[in-house]
Amino acid sequence: xxxxxxxxxxxxxxxxxxxxxxxxxxxxxxxxxxxxxxxxxxxxxxxxxxxxxxxxxxxxxxxxxxxxxxxxxxxxxxxxxxxxxxxxxxxxxxxxxxxxxxxxxxxxxxxxxxxxxxxxxxxxxxxxxxxxxxxxxxxxxxxxxxxxxxxxxxxxxxxxxxxxxxxxxxxxxxxxxxxxxxxxxxxxxxxxxxxxxxxxxxxxxxxxxxxxxxxxxxxxxxxxxxxxxxxxxxxxxxxxxxxxxxxxxxxxxxxxxxxxxxxxxxxxxxxxxxxxxxxxxxxxxxxxxxxxxxxxxxxxxxxxxxxxxx
Amino acid sequence: xxxxxxxxxxxxxxxxxxxxxxxxxxxxxxxxxxxxxxxxxxxxxxxxxxxxxxxxxxxxxxxxxxxxxxxxxxxxxxxxxxxxxxxxxxxxxxxxxxxxxxxxxxxxxxxxxxxxxxxxxxxxxxxxxxxxxxxxxxxxxxxxxxxxxxxxxxxxxxxxxxxxxxxxxxxxxxxxxxxxxxxxxxxxxxxxxxxxxxxxxxxxxxxxxxxxxxxxxxxxxx
Numbered sequence: 001x002x003x004x005x006x007x008x009x010x011x012x013x014x015x016x017x018x019x020x021x022x023x024x025x026x027x028x029x030x031x032x033x034x035x036x037x038x039x040x041x042x043x044x045x046x047x048x049x050x051x052x053x054x055x056x057x058x059x060x061x062x063x064x065x066x067x068x069x070x071x072x073x074x075x076x077x078x079x080x081x082x083x084x085x086x087x088x089x090x091x092x093x094x095x096x097x098x099x100x101x102x103x104x105x106x107x108x109x110x111x112x113x114x115x116x117x118x119x120x121x122x123x124x125x126x127x128x129x130x131x132x133x134x135x136x137x138x139x140x141x142x143x144x145x146x147x148x149x150x151x152x153x154x155x156x157x158x159x160x161x162x163x164x165x166x167x168x169x170x171x172x173x174x175x176x177x178x179x180x181x182x183x184x185x186x187x188x189x190x191x192x193x194x195x196x197x198x199x200x201x202x203x204x205x206x207x208x209x210x211x212x213x214x215x216x217x218x219x220x221x222x223x224x225x226x227x228x229x230x231x232x233x234x235x236x237x238x239x240x241x242x243x244x245x246x247x248x249x250x251x252x253x254x255x256x257x258x259x260x261x262x263x264x265x266x267x268x269x270x271x272x273x274x275x276x277x278x279x280x281x282x283x284x285x286x287x288x289x290x291x292x293x294x295x296x297x298x299x300x301x302x303x304x305x306x307x308x309x310x
Numbered sequence: 311x312x313x314x315x316x317x318x319x320x321x322x323x324x325x326x327x328x329x330x331x332x333x334x335x336x337x338x339x340x341x342x343x344x345x346x347x348x349x350x351x352x353x354x355x356x357x358x359x360x361x362x363x364x365x366x367x368x369x370x371x372x373x374x375x376x377x378x379x380x381x382x383x384x385x386x387x388x389x390x391x392x393x394x395x396x397x398x399x400x401x402x403x404x405x406x407x408x409x410x411x412x413x414x415x416x417x418x419x420x421x422x423x424x425x426x427x428x429x430x431x432x433x434x435x436x437x438x439x440x441x442x443x444x445x446x447x448x449x450x451x452x453x454x455x456x457x458x459x460x461x462x463x464x465x466x467x468x469x470x471x472x473x474x475x476x477x478x479x480x481x482x483x484x485x486x487x488x489x490x491x492x493x494x495x496x497x498x499x500x501x502x503x504x505x506x507x508x509x510x511x512x513x514x515x516x517x518x519x520x521x522x523x524x525x526x527x528x529x530x531x532x
Contacts, residue, residue: 084464089511111471114463116481125464132468133511148511166472174470174493177506181468185508193472240473240480 005142005188006160008105009077010049012310013283014189014218019276020283021304022079022191022220023047023295025071027062036067039292040074046299047076047286048307049106051191054081058118065095069102079162080104083112088128089137089148096138100157108162108191109134132185135163139186161186165219166193167204169241176207183217190217191285194224194235195271197243205280214280221275224287225298226264229253265298272302311340311431312404313438314347314424316355322400323362325421329370329397332359334423335389335411336376337403344438347402347424349376355402355423380407386414393418429460446516446523452504454495459512461488467509 004011013020023043028035043050052071054064061067068078080099082092099107111131115123129137137148138161145156163182167175179190195201201221208214226232229252236244248267255263268286275281284304288295299305326332334352342348356372363370375392378385380403393399393411398419401408405426412420428440443460449467450457459465463481470489473480479487496502514520 111464111466113473114481116463127465128514129511130464130466130468131471132466132508136508137511164472169470169472169474170476170487171470171474171490171493171497173497174502174505177502178468178470181506181508185468240475240478 006105006158008049008160009310010079010106011160011188013048013308016308016310018283018308018310019304020218020220021047021299021302021307022049022051022283022285023292024051024053024285024287024289025067025292026053026056026290027064027067029059029061031062033070036062036070037074040071040076042293042296044074044076045307046295046305048283049077049079051079051081051108051285051287054083054110054112055086055118056081056113058085058113058115058120058123060119065099065102065104068099068104072103077106078104079106079108081108081110082134083110084127084130084134085112085115086126088126092129092134092137093141093147096141096157096159097153100159105158105160106162107138107159108164109138109187110164131163132181135161135182135185135187143186160188162189162191163187164193165190166241167195167201168193168197168243172200176204176211176213179208180211180213183213187217189220189282191220192222193241194222194287196235196248197245198271198274200243202278205278209280214282218282219280220283220285221271221278221281222285222287223268223271223275224289225261225268225291225294226252227261227291228264229260232264265294265301268298269302272304311343311429312406312426313344313428313430313440314341314404314426316346316351316402316424317422319358319362322355322359322421322423326359326370326398326400330368331371331396332398332400333373333375333393333396334400334402335380335407336374337378337380337401337407338376339379339381339403341403341424342376344432345436347404349374352376352402355400380404380410383410383414386410390415444517445512445514446520447513449512452509453492454499454501456488456492456495458488458492461486467512 025039052064052068064081068080071078109131141156142158145153165179232249232252235242252260252263272284275284334356336347336349336352352374356374393415400421400423402423408420408422429442430438430440433439440460445459463479474487474490477490479485496505
């Protein structure tokens with residue numbers, strides 16, 4: 001890890017050895033720029049980069065590259081997300097070039113939720129390549145300066161390449177190997193699924209460290225504060241691959257009326273404190289879903305401010 | 311085999327609503343094996359249609375035929391001289407049958423009575439499951455004899471995705487996660503190393519994506 005691969009702020013923060021802090025922003029269901037800018041504004045200066053989701057949960061939204069570009073204009077560094085569900089390899093390579101040309105420097109490669117979840121379940125499911133192959137493709141375009149077919153690229157896109165890992169999906173024992181494959185494919189950084197089961201995450205990270213994976217890639221722990229008991233129960237029951245322990249649900253229930261959201265934030269803050277100490281964890285990815293305006297408060301209370309200038 | 315499901319009765323009735331005399335042609339191939347378009351099902355559909363039309367006060371005359379296969383011109387030839395006696399003809403074969411019939415008898419109209427669904431097999435009596443996507447380049451030997459292209463909802467060659475839970479796919483608790491099965495089988499066999507590399511992007515040129523396909527065996531072509 002000598003020369004910068006992309007020169008993104010996120011890459012520089014991580015390379016300088018700071019504990020990174022990233023946020024997330026879902027583009028609007030429409031071309032409502034004002035709404036998008038309202039969601040971006042509270043994130044400015046609070047995080048090192050912000051993930052811009054790509055038709056998340058397979059619901060049509062303003063495109064992730066366009067929202068990333070607007071975010072950049074607003075002075076916030078985007079982490080452009082790309083899923084494999086909606087684009088074939090031509091569109092992917094074209095969009096990778098496009099976002100780079102627009103000044104975007106981070107990209108997160110994902111499989112994407114199946115369209116059956118979304119608002120157009122009738123859609124054709126593309127999956128020309130998978131997330132592992134997308135990581136490798138973005139890496140090849142950057143490091144070899146070539147398209148998938150080995151043709152030369154006239155000015156290759158130099159992106160900091162991210163991927164996701166879900167330590168809680170099954171089979172559990174395989175998850176660390178799949179992470180290793182993503183790193184072998186060329187992932188520079190990893191953002192994990194939202195963590196609630198800390199015991200399981202500690203075990204996962206122990207294996208990551210034992211295998212030395214944290215030395216090959218930056219691992220950011222995923223945190224989503226619970227806003228309500230209903231949200232916790234929904235995530236526990238209805239979101240595949242999510243592990244919400246009963247003890248957390250009971251803790252939120254015990255907080256009393258009007259105090260559940262605060263309890264959710266307290267749990268998130270405790271998590272962040274632990275992640276800062278945990279071997280192999282290079283940062284936190286805060287996914288405050290439709291709660292962007294709470295990010296400054298969480299960042300402040302977590303002691304993540306001011307963000308490093310690198 | 312090719313698996314199919316019968317279309318809803320209302321849809322078939324709508325197809326033939328203007329007709330007073332039709333022929334239903336079954337197929338003794340795959341659709342007989344999967345109990346959807348053989349002689350027995352032809353008989354059931356004919357009776358059902360007759361009853362429905364009688365109820366409407368517009369009785370219909372229906373003849374039945376079931377031929378060896380509807381995907382072979384030599385058997386299609388056997389109904390020559392019959393098909394033109396009807397207002398329309400219903401085929402109970404997979405999607406291949408009514409197309410071969412339509413091509414052979416351009417004056418007649420042929421209607422599909424089944425929805426052709428997938429290449430698969432019976433996992434228990436009365437239940438069929440998809441096994442093959444016909445991608446033209448078989449890779450199942452890399453995956454413990456299971457096809458992730460046909461059986462993973464995202465056709466992942468490097469699975470399982472983060473939505474795998476309890477051996478089930480994120481899209482439905484009724485769908486098995488094939489990657490869960492692949493990984494567990496490899497672990498049980500002590501062959502997990504087979505999965506510790508990144509499978510490269512697949513060429514879809516041999517699949518339907520490469521355009522309509524044709525197989526040509528020179529030794530058989532006359």
